[in-house]
Amino acid sequence: MAQVDSYTVDLPFDILPMIFKHLSTPDIRSCALANKEYHAAALPSLWSHVYVSIRYPPSLLSCSVLLVLDT
Known part of the structure; x- marks a missing residue:
């Protein structure tokens, strides 16, 4: 079984976000x-590193599909 370092468990919660930066x-x-x-x-x-990419399948870009979605 792996040994857990006790100093990591004792870190104050407020320090962790500073480390994660x-x-x-x-x-x-x-x-x-x-x-x-x-x-x-x-x-x-x-959540501060979220990248949003808008990529639609080609079928969603067709006018006929957009008309169906509008009704």
């Missing part, structure tokens, strides 16, 4: 999966 998105995601406290601290950092 210096991590990459995949690393923050890994931290969020570690335990409930890290998950709660990591969520704001993860």
